[in-house]
Amino acid sequence: MELLNYEVLKKSGYEGYVLEDAPVRVLQFGEGNFLRAFVDYFIDMMNEKGGFHGKVMIVQPIPQGRTAEINAQEGLYTLYLRGSENGQQVDERRVISSVAGCLNPYADYEAFLACAKNPDLRFIASNTTEAGIAFDPSCRFEDRPASSFPGKLTQFLYERWRTGGRGFWILSCELIDNNGRELAACVRRYIELWGLEPEFAAWVERENVFCSTLVDRIVTGYPRRDAEQMNTANGYLDQNLVTAECFGLWVIEAPDSLYNELPVREAGLPILVTPDHTPYKQRKVRILNGAHTGMILGAYLAGQDIVRDCMKDTVIRKFTDRLIFEEIIPSITTLPHDELCAFAASVADRFENPYIDHRLLDIALNSVSKWRARVMPSLLGYLQEKKAVPACIAFSFAALLEFYSRGVLTDGKFTAQRGADTYEIRDDQAVIDFFAARHDMDAQTLAADACRCEAFWGRDLSQIPGFVDTVSADLQAIRTEGAGAVMEKLVL
Secondary structure, three states: OOEOOHHHHHHHOOOOOOOOOOOEEEEEEOOOHHHHHOHHHHHHHHHHHHOOOOEEEEEOOOOOOOHHHHHHOOOOEEEEEEEEEOOEEEEEEEEEOOEEEEEOOOOOHHHHHHHHHOOOOOEEEEOOOOOOOOOOOOOOOOOOOOOOHHHHHHHHHHHHHHOOOOOOEEEEOOOOOOHHHHHHHHHHHHHHHOOOOHHHHHHHHHHOEEEEEEEEOOEEEOOOOOHHHHHHHHOOEOOOOEEEOOOOEEEEEOOHHHHHOOOOOOOOOOEEEEOOOHHHHHHHHHHHHHHHHHHHHHHHHOOOOEHHHHHHOHHHHHHHHHHHHHHHHHHOOOOOHHHHHHHHHHHHHHHOOOOOOOEHHHHOOOHHHHHHHHHHHHHHHHHHHHOOOOHHHHHHHHHHHHHHHOOEEEOOEEEEEEOOEEEEOOOOHHHHHHHHOOOOOOHHHHHHHHHOOHHHHOOOHHHOOOHHHHHHHHHHHHHHHOHHHHHHHHHO
């Protein structure tokens, strides 16, 4: 088979939307699967349905990357959106034609800077991983390019300013809190470190908008198991295939004027521009991530291994619904109840995705810090609203204690048993040491010790009236009756 490009695509008989020529209007730092299945997909949809008429030029952010593979296909690649919507299985194929190509600034720094002279360029997007937005004082302005992403961005902005161009909407998609603000702070530090002109510093502040964003889509990446079959069906070879779930949400913290330049409404896309993205992040962390963390350890102890299978288990499904609708949602007061319920309904579809084998043990990684960040705020919010201990959340804490306290340190690994199965517990060393010292401790003492561990939770949970007693009772019941039986009693 021939490698995908525009000519090969035409010969393949593909009848979907394709945009071959358009000006580059977006510069994108990062060529990974996520951005290609998220930002570049949205740009492609805006081209088709919103009249955006723009292309993306990708910048490879580190010395190793996929510039050659992307350019070999003239920026084209095939995206499969697969999952469940309203209980129906979905499998959609789309050839993405929004990417103009990819630049490697380590190989051609001048070509990278030349993009700054493009008068059509108006947006900069990035996803350089959680470690990407970091200030490295060893970066120099003379580096070609600076090693850090914020350093490269500062160099690019300087070239834009020097050549008299206008500023950008800068859309940070890295998975850190307040990503846009953190990126802006790094750029300011480089301006100071490098002693760049005050006029440039003022231009950065006046002409550029650093937008913090919330991104939400599970991208499963290159489909190794299905790639040969997909290529055969498509009639071309695509080395940049990417798969993702159907659900997608992009919340951008920016002025409403962004809508005037980014036609998301016209294209009917799940992109929301808001002056404050934090309520939507809270919704995602509490409902989606909180339901994961609140359900999976009890479900694993009850014998399940995959999220999708948990949703087919009547008891676990009822438990998860009660956790979300009766305990988590009542604890959230920053968004309308109807919006929270609608988002929760989409979460159920995502958990049921037939194309994603989401292993409970993978989600269980670092469960202590995850429980603190994702579940504990709902515990505290529920207590404030209802003045009572939420039963499902208390059970999730008890299940965490049982999951960890079964562990034994052996040959440098912290492992435990679930029947005949051995599972490894992966967490910070302080967490492992704490539970290794409390292996098989009685339920009441373990619950009290764990609740008092302020280093884990940021507060003494034993001060919550009735929490230790509820958790210890659940923990003892898990040990004597089994996690599944306890969950069943909770949802009767």
